[in-house]
Amino acid sequence: MPAVSWLRKNYLKLLPLPLVLLGLTVFLLLFRKDSTWEEILKRGSIAVCLDPSYPPFEYTDEATGELRGFDVEMAKAIGDYLGLKVEILTVGFDGLYDAVKGRKCDVAISALPYDPLLTQDVAFSISYFEAGLMLVVKEGEENIHSPDDLKGKKVAVEWGSTGDVEARRLKIKLGELEIKPYPTVEEALRAVKEGQADACLADAVSAYSYWGREGGVKVIAPALISTPYVAVVNIKNKALLGKINEALFHLRKTGYLHSLAEKYFGVRPANLWP
Amino acid sequence: MFTGISKRLKKPLLWRGLILLIILWVVTRPAPIIVTLGPPQKVVTINPKIGVHTRLTDEVEEWKIKRTLQMVREMGAPWIVEYFPWGYYEPKKGVYNWAHPDIVVKHALNQGLTVIARLGFVPKWARPKDSIVSYLDPEHYDDFGDFVYAFVEHYRGKIRYIIIWNEPNIALEWGYRPVDPEAYTELLKVAYRRAKEADPEVQVLAGALAPTLAPPGDPWGMNDLDFLRGMYRAGAKDYFDILAVHSYGWTFPPDDPPAPDKVNFRRVELLRRIMEENGDAQKPIIITEGGWNDHPRWSKAVRPAQRVEYTIRAYEIALKEWEWCQAVCLWAFRYPWATHTYQDYFTFVAVDFTPKPIYFEVQRYARGELAQEKLP
Secondary structure, eight states: OHHHHHHHHHHHHHTHHHHHHHHHHHHHHHHOOOOHHHHHHHHTEEEEEEOSEETTTEEEOTTTOOEESHHHHHHHHHHHHHTOEEEEEEOOGGGHHHHHHTTSSSEEEEEEEOOGGGTTTEEEEEEEEEOSEEEEEETTOOSOOSGGGGTTOEEEEETTSHHHHHHHHHHHHHSOOEEEEESSHHHHHHHHHTTSOSEEEEEHHHHHHHHHHHOSEEEEEEEEEOOEEEEEEETTOHHHHHHHHHHHHHHHHTTHHHHHHHHHHSSOOSOSOO | OHHHHHHHHTSHHHHHHHHHHHHHHHHHSOOOOOOOOOSOOOOOOSOTTEEEEOOOTTOOOHHHHHHHHHHHHHHTOOEEEEEEEHHHHOSBTTBOOOHHHHHHHHHHHHTTOEEEEEEEOOOGGGSOTTOOTTOOOGGGHHHHHHHHHHHHHHTTTTOOEEEESSOTTBGGGGTTSOOOHHHHHHHHHHHHHHHHHHOTTOEEEEEEEOOOOOOTTOTTBOOHHHHHHHHHHTTGGGGOSEEEEEEEOTTSOTTSOOOTTOOSGGGHHHHHHHHHHTTOTTSOEEEEEEEOOOOSSOTTOOOHHHHHHHHHHHHHHHHHTOTTEEEEEEEOSOOSSOOSSGGGGGOSBOTTSOBOHHHHHHHHHHTTOSTTOOOO
């Protein structure tokens, strides 16, 4: 039994072998190339998940039954830039992250806010829309430029909203500030337009919608609390994330995102993304 | 090898280095947070039926437990429902560890709160491999009964209300098996007997049924009204003192009239009617979950202002119109961590303890400050 005899004499030399094999396996697992992008190119289409219940970002046109909205058009524009057909899958809002993680779709584009606590689970693109809390004043107002200018002013908020939380915080910080709560954000914005309040703290989607539809107010950037909307991909799809970011940079640069904002909100906000 | 280490330890330089390291560790380690109980408190409120469901089961740090319960008291809520998972406290048959729940209970009592303990969560040793924590076979009902006995005995004089199981009318809470009012009633009977053996004064709450419109034969659940009727048919009447009800409003205001084909806040009145039909009118009801959600995108959510208004009105209805309702404990006061789903929009206080406007408004209501006020 020469082999057994050799093993007996030299077993110490073989001890590092399992460690080397383990290290190699870990290396291959960690640095293996994700093939999703190649698969997308091969099939010539990209699967986009969205929840069509959030106009004007995504909704179903009641007359035609077609999906419409800012995100729907932006997804198609990303597909055009990448030379891919866009296949849209509708998924409930709370299932969007799981759909990406479980590879039901390649990317979720559904007015999803960046969430730093989820960066271990999914990968986020650059932002395409700032949906955070905005300061809204009456058109022509020249003395209010930031929250610090609200001292002694009347601030309209939607009762119970994030704007309400922030107004209460500002009241503590500034000392003098009158909070005027309204049942809806539209009523709070109207109070500014009609001069019942000096400013309103409202989310960007509501603020731009009102501004575009009714006029008489203006939105002051930047957001008091930032909520950037982003596209979400599987954390392993680095190549796909790079391509989507490239496409979003292109859409930012060419003014396409601003044209979408104009189409769906009726305004061209100065700081569309953070 | 040991001789080598022993020789090295004899070197004074090594000793000095070790001592220096120990001193450095002692000096630089973060100081432990000392949590004191503080003076005993009382809840000040105009509505003694206000309650919330807390989520302290997974809250590790004691100061957070204390802070949560302090804020519940400061909001003006005298009642809390808290989950006490069997599997956490009896890891081996007959071996109990009450360290964590003791902390929760002592702080709750010190804040002047009444605790309603929800009992469930089957330990691994009492269920088949690969089953979920809501799976309990009849052969282990006595094990659950033993736990109920141990729990009630341990907290005798401190916890006077216990809920037996949670939402047994949906498959998720019944081990992903077809739900069965008779089987639940059997479990209830075992738990009731053991609870009363440990403390005849303890109040046993049954049901905690999920409001659902599941059609007959639905594999995922049974309509709560049918389930309660089934419980009575199975002889549940003599085995509970109070009915626990989950009462969510979804998109409907609290005054929306009840109907068998609708899930709304007043659905509890239909359950009440079934109790009356079964000669149980003398028993009270406690709402142990419920409320409204103000997620901006969830289809069953309302606007934040509506949530505030509906919540206060719900507490008011219980106080003024529902004599039979002992407390309304709405879901959920605060989560230990963000869920990143619509669930986060049920809470009164953010994960970092920032109170939401609904917290301040309920507090103002409980202080009697909202009585004459109206929205613009």
